[in-house]
Amino acid sequence: MVEFDLNKRYEMFLFQFGKELERMFNDQKEFIMCKEGCSHCCEKGEYPFSKLEFDYLVEAFKTLDKDTKLKIFENIARINEEKSKFTGEQFMYDCPFLIDHRCSVYEHRGIICRTFGLLVEHEDEHLTMPFCQEFGLNYSKVYDNDSRQIVIEKDGKPLCETEPKAYRISREHVLKLSLAKNLNIEWGESKTLIDYINESDLVNM
Numbered sequence: 001m002v003e004f005d006l007n008k009r010y011e012m013f014l015f016q017f018g019k020e021l022e023r024m025f026n027d028q029k030e031f032i033m034c035k036e037g038c039s040h041c042c043e044k045g046e047y048p049f050s051k052l053e054f055d056y057l058v059e060a061f062k063t064l065d066k067d068t069k070l071k072i073f074e075n076i077a078r079i080n081e082e083k084s085k086f087t088g089e090q091f092m093y094d095c096p097f098l099i100d101h102r103c104s105v106y107e108h109r110g111i112i113c114r115t116f117g118l119l120v121e122h123e124d125e126h127l128t129m130p131f132c133q134e135f136g137l138n139y140s141k142v143y144d145n146d147s148r149q150i151v152i153e154k155d156g157k158p159l160c161e162t163e164p165k166a167y168r169i170s171r172e173h174v175l176k177l178s179l180a181k182n183l184n185i186e187w188g189e190s191k192t193l194i195d196y197i198n199e200s201d202l203v204n205m
């Protein structure tokens with residue numbers, strides 16, 4: 001029997017999981033405002049990554065041209081400067097791989113990047129709305145900010161044609177999917193992207 005290495009198995013996982021995600025985004029397309037050049041989801045986050053996801057992203061980073069790498073190094077330096085002055089509890093930052101509103105490592109982006117935009121149902125059944133709703137984007141047509149609930153009709157008139165659905169695609173859930181188990185995916189430890197960057201020798205690549 002052919003034994004695939006972890007990288008190959010992860011690519012198989014991404015292919016299968018990607019098809020599932022495509023189906024979900026397609027099903028919810030009435031509420032999805034994602035378009036090229038929109039990068040709100042890469043501009044404020046912690047970006048949790050597993051070791052496997054980070055190593056896969058680094059593969060794409062290595063192939064970038066010198067100028068793009070320099071821009072990423074500048075971003076990393078700026079983030080670390082901001083981080084050193086940060087005194088709050090949860091440090092949020094622009095992803096350093098975001099260059100001119102585009103992901104420079106798109107095909108190798110993390111799970112959290114792939115799932116962002118949909119309504120998420122967590123294991124305790126609470127829902128998370130994508131935060132770009134605040135900017136009038138995803139799901140904003142059916143989200144009532146006053147009651148903080150999804151509302152599908154107003155004054156007796158429907159606000160949407162399809163049903164807004166939440167999916168079990170929290171990162172914690174995705175890492176435990178049977179697809180990942182069947183492919184024997186070893187994720188490794190999860191950390192924020194900037195922590196992984198600082199522990200790696202990315203800046204020397």
Ligand code: SF4
Pocket residue numbers: 041042047095096097098099102103104105106109110113
């Ligand atoms: S890796 Fe790419 S998609 Fe993910 S947050 Fe960074 S810029 Fe955005």
